[in-house]
Amino acid sequence: MSARVGIHDLAVATAAHVLDLGDLATAAGIDPAKYRVGLGQEQMSVPGPDEDVVTMAAAAAAPILARHGADGIRTLFFATESGIDQSKAAGVFVHRLLGLPASCRVVELKQACYSATAALQAAADMVARRPEDRVLVIASDIARYDLDSAAEATQGAGAVAMLVAADPAIAEVEAAAGVFTADVDDFWRPNDSATAVVDGKLSIGAYLDGMIGAWDDYRARGGVAIDAIDRFCHHQPFTKMAVKAHRRLGEHVGVDLGAESMAASTGYNRRIGNSYTASLYLALAALLDTDDDLAGRRVGMFSYGSGSVSELFTLVVAEGYRAHTRGAETEALLAARTPVDVARYRELHAAAASLGSHDDAEVAQESAGPFHFTGIAGRARQYRRA
C-alpha cells in the first residue's frame, strides 16, 4: 500500500434503552460483583421494538455523512452477525435511509464478530487502488442470548460507522496483518434462532488460541515487534475478556504489557455490552476519545469472530486526530438512553424473538432515535427516517 489509507471518520450509535447489570444480577440472585468485576460490565444497551441493526447502522453513519457528504462513497460494507434477511443486505436499507447515490455497491459480510475487520481491510485495499474513492464500513449488531443463561449478562447492542479514505484524519491502517482460522463450535446462531448458541468456556479458549495464532502470523508476515505497539484494542464480548487477552499475549511474547496500554479501550463496551462486529471498533472509539496522547502512536487491533476467524493488525494514529473524534456525541448518546427495569427488559427480549417475518405488523415508534423500524408489510421490513 503506497498512499496512507485508513479511518477518516468514525461514529457510534447504540440502542435506546439501558439495563443496569446490578439489577439483572440482583433479580437472578447473583452477586453483582460477578458482572461488574468478574465480567467487567456495568450496563447493557437494550433495543426497543422499533430498533434493529439497520436503524443503529444508519444512526451511526448519519453524522459521518453530515460532516463529509456522500461524494466518492462508491461502496458500503455492512458487517453484522444479527442480519435481518437471508438474502438482502441490511446495508441496502441504510443506503436508502441515508440518501446515498445509486452508483454505490452495497454488500453484507458475515463471520460472527469478525466481519467488520474483513470489511475494513477490503475497504483499505480498494482505496489504495483508487485513492479518490471512499468506503463506508458499518458494523452493527444486537447480541442476544437466552434469558436466564450464563451468557445473558454479556448481551448488548451497538453500531460503529467508519469512513475509509486516503490521507485519513484519524488513523492509517498498516499493511501487515496476521490471520488465523479454525473450525470450532464455540458460538453460532442457527437460521431459526433469535439467540446465539454458545459454549462459553470453549469460546474463551478459542478466542485466546485465535489471538496467539493471529499474532504469530502477523509477525511472520512482517508485523512489528511487540515493543513497537503502544496501545491495544482487543475484541470485547465483555471487557474482562480483553484483560485476559492482553495478559495472554504478554505471556506469549514474554513481556508484561501492563494494563494501562489497553485500559482506555474498555470505556464504551463496559456500558454498552457486547455488540459483536462493532465491539472492537467501540474499543477504538473509547481509546481515541479518552487518550489524548495517541498522535503517531501504533495501536494493535485484535479481532475475533467465533467459529472462528481471528485477525491482528495495526493502526497508526494521525497527527491532529483529536479534532476529529466524537467523544462528546457518544457520551450524550449513552446518557440519553432510557433506563429499563428487569421486567421491561425481559418483555423487550421476548418481543424481539417472537416477531416473525411472516407477520404483517405495525411497530409503534418508541425510541427517540433518528431512524425507525416501522413493521413488516408483505413479509418485507419497513424503515423510515424520523
Ligand code: CAA
Ligand atoms: N465477584 C467477583 N468476580 C466473580 C464473582 C464475584 N462474586 N463470581 C464470579 N466471578 C468471576 C469469576 O471468577 C470469573 O472470572 P475469571 O474468568 O477471571 O476467573 C468471572 O467472574 C465469570 O465467572 P464464571 O466463569 O463463573 O461465569 P459463567 O460461566 O457463569 O459465564 C461466560 C461467563 C462463560 C463468559 C458467559 O457469560 C458466556 O457464555 N458469555 C458468552 C460467550 C462469550 O462472551 N465468550 C467470549 C469469547 S467468544 C467471543 O469473543 C465472540 C463473542 O463476541 C461472543
